[in-house]
Amino acid sequence: MTVQKIISVENLTKYYDNNIGVKDISFEVEKGEIFGFLGPNGAGKTTTIRLLLDLLRPSSGKARIFGLDVNKNSTEILARCGYLQGEFSAYGNLSGNEFFRLIAGFRKISPIIDKNLKERLDLSDHDLLRKIKHLSHGTVQKIGIIQAFFHHPELLILDEPTTGLDPLMQNEFYDLVFESKKNGCTIFISSHNLAEVEKICSRLAIVRRGQLVGLETMKELKEKADRIVEITFSEPVENIEFPGTFLLEHRDLNYIFRFKGNIIELMKSISNLPLTDIVIKKPALSDIFMNYYRDQIHE
Amino acid sequence: MNNLSYLRLIWKTNRGFALFSMAFITLLQFLILYLITTFDTSSIINVIISQLPEKVKIFLNNSFFNTLTLDGAAAFGLNHPMVLALMSITAISIPVHHISREIESGAMELLLSHPFRRQTLILYLWVSGCLILLAIAMAALAGSVTAIYVFHHLTMNVFWKIVQISLNLWLLFVLIMSYTLLISTAGKAGNIAGNLSAVITFMFYLLFFLSEFLDSLKFTKPFIFFSYYEPQKIMFNKGHFLLDCVVLLSLILISLVMSLWLFKRRDIP
Numbered sequence: 001m002t003v004q005k006i007i008s009v010e011n012l013t014k015y016y017d018n019n020i021g022v023k024d025i026s027f028e029v030e031k032g033e034i035f036g037f038l039g040p041n042g043a044g045k046t047t048t049i050r051l052l053l054d055l056l057r058p059s060s061g062k063a064r065i066f067g068l069d070v071n072k073n074s075t076e077i078l079a080r081c082g083y084l085q086g087e088f089s090a091y092g093n094l095s096g097n098e099f100f101r102l103i104a105g106f107r108k109i110s111p112i113i114d115k116n117l118k119e120r121l122d123l124s125d126h127d128l129l130r131k132i133k134h135l136s137h138g139t140v141q142k143i144g145i146i147q148a149f150f151h152h153p154e155l156l157i158l159d160e161p162t163t164g165l166d167p168l169m170q171n172e173f174y175d176l177v178f179e180s181k182k183n184g185c186t187i188f189i190s191s192h193n194l195a196e197v198e199k200i201c202s203r204l205a206i207v208r209r210g211q212l213v214g215l216e217t218m219k220e221l222k223e224k225a226d227r228i229v230e231i232t233f234s235e236p237v238e239n240i241e242f243p244g245t246f247l248l249e250h251r252d253l254n255y256i257f258r259f260k261g262n263i264i265e266l267m268k269s270i271s272n273l274p275l276t277d278i279v280i281k282k283p284a285l286s287d288i289f290m291n292y293y294r295d296q297i298h299e
Numbered sequence: 300m301n302n303l304s305y306l307r308l309i310w311k312t313n314r315g316f317a318l319f320s321m322a323f324i325t326l327l328q329f330l331i332l333y334l335i336t337t338f339d340t341s342s343i344i345n346v347i348i349s350q351l352p353e354k355v356k357i358f359l360n361n362s363f364f365n366t367l368t369l370d371g372a373a374a375f376g377l378n379h380p381m382v383l384a385l386m387s388i389t390a391i392s393i394p395v396h397h398i399s400r401e402i403e404s405g406a407m408e409l410l411l412s413h414p415f416r417r418q419t420l421i422l423y424l425w426v427s428g429c430l431i432l433l434a435i436a437m438a439a440l441a442g443s444v445t446a447i448y449v450f451h452h453l454t455m456n457v458f459w460k461i462v463q464i465s466l467n468l469w470l471l472f473v474l475i476m477s478y479t480l481l482i483s484t485a486g487k488a489g490n491i492a493g494n495l496s497a498v499i500t501f502m503f504y505l506l507f508f509l510s511e512f513l514d515s516l517k518f519t520k521p522f523i524f525f526s527y528y529e530p531q532k533i534m535f536n537k538g539h540f541l542l543d544c545v546v547l548l549s550l551i552l553i554s555l556v557m558s559l560w561l562f563k564r565r566d567i568p
Contacts, residue, residue, distance in 0.1 A: 053412055055567040079414035089405030093312065105304025106413040 004031040006186040012061035020210040021047040036201030037190040044210040045190040082153035086160045088144030092133030137164040156187045198285040225288040226260045232277040242269045309427040317431045320385040321438035328376040328442030335372040336450040373443045374534035390476035393428040395493040398483035428476045436469035463540050464530040470547040471528040477554035484562040
C-alpha cells in the first residue's frame, strides 16, 4: 500500500535580499502523522510554514500539499487546511463571536463553535462577547486554536501552538491534536518546545540556520543519538579510554562519558575494572537537540 | 469566500469616521446654503472685496465670487477644504489600515490563510472603499439638494449639476484611495504608506492651487489630478464633466491594476 504524501517539499529556498530564510529544504509529511518542525528562534521554521501557505514566494524549489502546487493552487489547499500562526493576531476590535462569524463566512460554514471544543478549552460565552483586544494572551490563543480546528481540516499547520497556554490547557491541546490525528488529520507542528515535540510528534525535522540538519522518526533519533554513560570505580584507574566514548566530566572516582557505538564492546572493556556502579542513560530530546546545535554554539 | 463577511469587516472598522464625515458634510452643505440664503452676504463681501488689492482679487479668482450666488455656494460647499480633508482622510486610511497595518499586525497572515485569492481581497477592499466614499459624496449631495429645496427653488438643472459634481468628487477620492492602495500593496509600512499618500495628495493640491494664479505653473495643470475636479465650472457650464470622468477613471484603473499585480507577487512577511 502506498502512503499518501500530504506535504512534499523539494529544495525549497527563500532569500530575504541577501539573507537566507531557508535553503534547500526537502522533506515529506505522510497522511495521519504528527510531524514536528524543531529549531530555535530564527532557524527558518516560520519561513517554511509561510512558504507552504503561499504567503511567501520561494526563491527556488517547490512545495506541494495534497499533491497540489502551493503557489498555483493555494485556494484549494487552504480550503482543506487549518492554520494557527505563531503570534496569533485576530482583529482586536471584533468580539470572539464576530471573529468566528467572519472566518466562518470566509469558509462558508456555520459560525457555531462546537460546545465541546469551547468547554475543553475553557472558553466562556462571556469571553466570546468581549472584544478580542480586551482578552488575555492565553484566551486569544484559545480563539486561535479553535479557528484552526473548527472546520475539521485535513491538514493542521500549527506554528508554536501552545504559546501563552497554561500546562492544563497545553494538555487539553495535545488531546485535541491526538483526536484530530485519530480522525485522519495530518498535523505539522513547528516548535522550539522540546518537551512538547517529544510528547506528541511521531517524526521530526530539525532546522538550523535555514537548513535541515535532521529528519528522523523520534525513535530513530533517540537510537542514533549518543548515550550518556556514568561509571563509578572503587579505586583509582589509569588509562581510562574505552571504545566509542568521549569523556565529558570527571570527579574523583566518577566518570561521565558520551558514548556512541556497540554497547557490548564497551561492557567487555570495562568488565575487568573495579566498578561500583554504571548508569547508561537514554538521551533526552534536549540532549539530541543540543548535539545538532553544538557546532553552532561553538562557532 | 463569503463576499459579505469581508465587506462587513471593512464597514465595521471604518463606519465611525465615515458616519461622522457624512453627518459633518451634510450639515456643512446645509449651513453654507442656509447662510447664503438667509442674509445678504453678497453686499457684505462686495464691500470687503472692493477694498482688496488687485493681486488678492486675482488670487481669489472668479470661483470665489461665484460662491456669492446660491448655485455657486452649493458648488463651493462641495469643494470646501473641510470636505476635501475629511474625504482625503477616509480615502487614505482605508487601504493603509486594511493592507499595510494588517500586514504589520499579522491580521493579513490570518486572512490569507483562508481560501480566497489575493486579488479577490484587493477587489473587495477597493469596492468597499468606493462604497464608503460614495456614501460620503451622496451625503454631500443630499445636504446640498435638501438645503436648496428648503431655502430656495430646486430645479432639475441644478439638481443634475450637483449630481455631476458629487460624482466628480467621488471619482477624485476614489483615485486618492486607489493610489494609496498601490502604495500600501507595494510594501510600505503603515505609517510610511499613509504619510507618503498624504504628502502626494497635499503636494498635488498645493501645485493645483499655485497653478491657479501663477502663470509660470499653468503648464502643470493637465498633469495635476485636482484639475479634473471642477465643481464651480460644472455648476456654471464651463466644465468638462465627461473628460474629467474619463481622466480620473483611467488613473483609477491604472492604480487598481498595478495594485492587483503587486499584491499578487509580494511576500506577506
